[in-house]
Amino acid sequence: MTFLVDLFRITAIGTGAFFFVAGTVGLLRFPDSLTRLHALTKADNLGLGLVVLGLLPLTENVLVAFKLILIWALVLISGGSTAQLIGRALRSGRR
Amino acid sequence: MREPLLAAAGLILLSVAAGLARVLRGPNDVERLMAVQLLSTGGVAALLLIAYATNVPGVDDVALGLALLTAFAAIAFVNLLEADEGGTGT
Amino acid sequence: MTTSVLAGLVGAALVGLGLYGLVVHPHPLRKLLAFNLIGSGVFLVFGIIARRGAAAGFPYDPVPQAMVITGIVVAFAASAVAVALIWRLYSETGHVTLDPDAWTNPGPESES
């Protein structure tokens, strides 16, 4: 059982880290600002979600676990909205 | 059990650093704004991993605060950029 | 090379960087930014003293840490007053400069 939990944790955190790296590769390689914004927002938010998922078995109680999920939710909401705002600023800047 | 956590944290921190180097260089200001985005996701993830690996208590609260503050800073930056475009008083 | 020595060296580097910016930048807001950099470097040096002072069952000495928390808030208050002064200077003279000779000349916005 512990082995399975460990496996789950390492898989989740490892995949999360992979998505962060992928997001950064997109950030460095994509040709223009809007696609770079896309890479950053999508991949990194998924990465954070997976890292939080992997940390959940390590939490000492339900409250802390709830807070970790809340952190992810907060970052998702603010990440999505600010991406919208940044994209908008980018478009109006190009006009 | 902490080495995998730290390895992941190091990897994420490295990609955050590379991303920061890219976006802070510009050339346009809107792109620089993504630095805050980068820290709100990658920063929070690396912070949580490091803290869990080194047993620092109460880091979930620090991460919560960080998530809120990055959103706050992002709104403030967007605010300034619009003033720059001359968009005053509608 | 322990974590606290490393953090202390970072603190020293920050003080140096801030000092350079404070001297070199003509814009008062940039000077203020540099000054805040010096401040956080000093706080970091305080922080390593707190970390080294681990005793009595604490992983750190709480007294310097508490002083750093107080210090951060006071530094912010001082920055706010400085910003207000710069704003008033601008609205009085039309310039954002600490050079008194420029105050009597026409504003730079008329040139550009």
Place this chain on the structure above:
Amino acid sequence: MSVLTFIDIGLSILVVTVAASTIVMRELFAAVVSYVAYGLLLAFVWIRLHAPDVALTEAAVGGGVTGVLLITAGKRLVPLRRTATEAEPTLILKVLAATLAALVACALAAAILMLPDEPPSLAPEAAAAASGPGAGLGNPITAVLISYRSFDTMLEKIVLILAVVAVWSIGTDRAWGNAPAPLRQARPYPAMVFLAQALVPIGALIGIHIFWVGADAPGGAFQGGALLAAMWMMAMMAQLAEPSRIDARWLRLALVAGPAVFLVIGLAGILMAGSFFAYPPNLAKPIILFIETFMVLSIAVALPMLVAGPPNEGLEP
């Protein structure tokens, strides 16, 4: 060489690089973005020094709110943002300044490397304070702030009020009593309004939570108050709230509430427990939480007023 050492070294290089970019960036906006990123990164270093309380304060006040203060100031000085205000310093001056700065940094670094092997520590005294007048507080830093060094904390609140008074006084005479200029002129985008509407209530709750757990865990009046202040400013930026007039009675009461309650209870300590700022041991925890409640209120009100700046002269329609 463990993984942790690599992380420490990488983190140090990253912090110093971002700090350097706040200095070398040509434009103010880029420098301020770098500064906010730097403030948030510094929280990592504080976590590595086992100081989550300081990490939160640094991220909130040092990074977030100071950054927004500088952004707001930059926005009000927009016409001059692109033009050079003064001649750039000559190369010789730059080299001289760099030498001086490097010398100071090296001297400081040498002092750090030569710190005595037996580190001095006030931790035992703080521990005594935490088991004496600050009894019942699980977080030693809160015990130090409210009990062992209570005088500092009270005076620091008074510094905040003095700063607010100074900022208001810097405005013109005609503007006295008006509200500061709004943090945003143009109508906000819908996405911004949505974000503020979603985050402000949750953020306020988190701020209160961080204050409340501060007695026993990392957190406390400063951090909670700073987060509440950030949420109020966020509401102002999305035009969900306006800056208050500076002669509003509630505002002034909220500003002085923290230090006033602190002072009154400190004086009461003379009567009840024999000395200034002494708390009766069995009541210490409720009294400290009572004082902190008002301090949170004062901080949450003072920080946004400091960012909003002096009162505005023109009466906007």
